[in-house]
Amino acid sequence: MTELHTLARASNTPPGRADDDTDRPASKTQESSGLITRLGRWWERERRLTPAELKPLYTARLTDVGANRAAKQWCLQYGAADGKDRRAMLTQLVETGATLDPRADQGLLLLRRLNMQAAGLQFMVELRADMLRWRNQVAGLTVLERELETLLSNWFDVGMLELKPITWDSPASLLEKLIQYEAVHEIRSWDELKHRVADNRRCYAFFHPRMSDVPLIFVEVAFAHQMADNVQVLLDPQTPAESLNKARWAIFYSISNTQPGLRGISFGNFLLKRVVDELLREMPRLKSFATLSPIPGFTDWLKKQDNQTLQALLHNRTETETRTDNQAGARWVAKLRKAAVGAAPELVQNAGLRLAAHYLTTMKNGRPIDPVARFHLENGARMERVNWAADRSAKGLEQSCALMVNYLYDLDELDQNLVQLTAGKPSLGRNLKRLLP
Incomplete structure (x- = not known):
C-alpha cells in the first residue's frame, strides 16, 4: 500500500515541480501509470466485499453483471483463504442474508450464483463441508447449509x-x-x-x-x-x-x-x-x-450405560445391586475387549452379542442411532447377524470391542424392509432376533 500511495502522489504532482511529467520520459510516465493500474486491480481483488456489495448476491438477477463479478471475487478469495478467514467470510455472508426481509428463497439464489462463478462443482462441495464444520458456531449458518444440501441433492442426482x-x-x-x-x-x-x-x-x-x-x-x-x-x-x-x-x-x-x-x-x-x-x-x-460392517458407535454407547440398565438388557437376575453405578458400562467395554483378543467365556461372548444387538436396534427420532446401521437399513437392507471378534484391529477394538455386523441385501425385499423401518421396526434376521427379548 505504501508503494501504491507513493505512486498515486507522484501521478498527481502539480505542474512546475521537478518531477513534473513534462520533465520525465514518456516511458517512465507510462510505466508508473501501468503499475498504478495493476496495483489498483490487485487491491480491488484482495479487498473484502462489504455487506452492501454482498447484498446483490442474494437479490440481483442471475444475469446481473455486477453481482456476478462480485460473486466471482468472493469465490476466488474464499478458495485462497485459510480456515479462520473462511469462517469470517461465511459469517459475513450469513449476516448479510439475515438483513433481508423477507429472505424467502434468496439463499438459493445466492448459492446458484456462486455455483455459476466458482471454478467447479468441487468448490460447492467444499463450501458445504465448511458449513457443516461451523454450523453450530455461526448463527444462522444452518439455514444456508440446508439450502445448499437441497441444491447438491439435485446436482448429484443418481x-x-x-x-x-x-x-x-x-x-x-x-x-x-x-x-x-x-x-x-x-x-x-x-x-x-x-x-x-x-x-x-x-x-x-x-x-x-x-x-x-x-x-x-x-x-x-x-x-x-x-x-x-x-x-x-x-x-x-x-x-x-x-x-x-x-x-x-x-x-x-x-x-x-x-x-x-x-x-x-x-x-x-x-x-x-x-x-x-x-x-x-x-x-x-x-x-x-x-x-461385513463396523459398529462405530457401540463402545461410546456402552460406556454410558449404568449397572441397572445393563442388568435389564442382559436379564441378569443374579445381581441384586440396586445402586446406580455409572462405571458399569466402561467395565463391560474393558471385559469385552479383553475377551475378544483371548479365550472368550461363552457367557461374556453372548452378553457382548446381546448388548450389540440392543444398540444396533435402538432408534432415535425414527432412525437407528448407529450411523452405519442407519445407512444400510435406510437403503433397504436387513440386519442379519452380529459377529464376535470379527475385527481385532486397534480400530475395531476401540469402536466396537471387535464386533461386526452383516447386513443382507435381498433385492426382492428392499422396499418392504424400508416400509418396516418407517414403522419403527427394522428388519432383522433370525440370528439377531434370538438376541433380543
Missing part, C-alpha cells in the same frame, strides 16, 4: 453418476485416492492395495461428470461360499483366493464416502444396486449379497 471399476491397472492417481479416502479399513501399503483390487476382488467408484477425477464413493467387494464373519480373513493378502466359479456370496466389506460436503446426500442404495447388477452380469452364479 442418474448423472457413472460407475467405474477400479483395478490394479487404473491410473496411479486414482489408486492413491483409494488409499487416501479408505475410511473403514486402512490401506497401509501398496501390497495391501493390490490385494484389494486383485482379479478375485472387485472395487467400484461413483463419479460425477463435473468432478470426473474425484471418486465420490468407493465400494470394495470380496467373494465367498458363505456369509463372511471375520474381516481380518478378508483383508489378509495371505488368505487363499476364493474361486470365482464357486463363489455364491458377494461381501461388501468397505464402503467409503470421500466427500464430507456430501454428507446426508444419499446415493448409496443406488450405488449398491448398480454394483449388484454389474456383479450379476459378470458372475450370474452369485446368489446372495451382504456386508
Whole structure:
C-alpha cells in the first residue's frame, strides 16, 4: 500500500515541480501509470466485499453483471483463504442474508450464483463441508447449509453418476485416492492395495461428470461360499483366493464416502444396486449379497450405560445391586475387549452379542442411532447377524470391542424392509432376533 500511495502522489504532482511529467520520459510516465493500474486491480481483488456489495448476491438477477463479478471475487478469495478467514467470510455472508426481509428463497439464489462463478462443482462441495464444520458456531449458518444440501441433492442426482471399476491397472492417481479416502479399513501399503483390487476382488467408484477425477464413493467387494464373519480373513493378502466359479456370496466389506460436503446426500442404495447388477452380469452364479460392517458407535454407547440398565438388557437376575453405578458400562467395554483378543467365556461372548444387538436396534427420532446401521437399513437392507471378534484391529477394538455386523441385501425385499423401518421396526434376521427379548 505504501508503494501504491507513493505512486498515486507522484501521478498527481502539480505542474512546475521537478518531477513534473513534462520533465520525465514518456516511458517512465507510462510505466508508473501501468503499475498504478495493476496495483489498483490487485487491491480491488484482495479487498473484502462489504455487506452492501454482498447484498446483490442474494437479490440481483442471475444475469446481473455486477453481482456476478462480485460473486466471482468472493469465490476466488474464499478458495485462497485459510480456515479462520473462511469462517469470517461465511459469517459475513450469513449476516448479510439475515438483513433481508423477507429472505424467502434468496439463499438459493445466492448459492446458484456462486455455483455459476466458482471454478467447479468441487468448490460447492467444499463450501458445504465448511458449513457443516461451523454450523453450530455461526448463527444462522444452518439455514444456508440446508439450502445448499437441497441444491447438491439435485446436482448429484443418481442418474448423472457413472460407475467405474477400479483395478490394479487404473491410473496411479486414482489408486492413491483409494488409499487416501479408505475410511473403514486402512490401506497401509501398496501390497495391501493390490490385494484389494486383485482379479478375485472387485472395487467400484461413483463419479460425477463435473468432478470426473474425484471418486465420490468407493465400494470394495470380496467373494465367498458363505456369509463372511471375520474381516481380518478378508483383508489378509495371505488368505487363499476364493474361486470365482464357486463363489455364491458377494461381501461388501468397505464402503467409503470421500466427500464430507456430501454428507446426508444419499446415493448409496443406488450405488449398491448398480454394483449388484454389474456383479450379476459378470458372475450370474452369485446368489446372495451382504456386508461385513463396523459398529462405530457401540463402545461410546456402552460406556454410558449404568449397572441397572445393563442388568435389564442382559436379564441378569443374579445381581441384586440396586445402586446406580455409572462405571458399569466402561467395565463391560474393558471385559469385552479383553475377551475378544483371548479365550472368550461363552457367557461374556453372548452378553457382548446381546448388548450389540440392543444398540444396533435402538432408534432415535425414527432412525437407528448407529450411523452405519442407519445407512444400510435406510437403503433397504436387513440386519442379519452380529459377529464376535470379527475385527481385532486397534480400530475395531476401540469402536466396537471387535464386533461386526452383516447386513443382507435381498433385492426382492428392499422396499418392504424400508416400509418396516418407517414403522419403527427394522428388519432383522433370525440370528439377531434370538438376541433380543
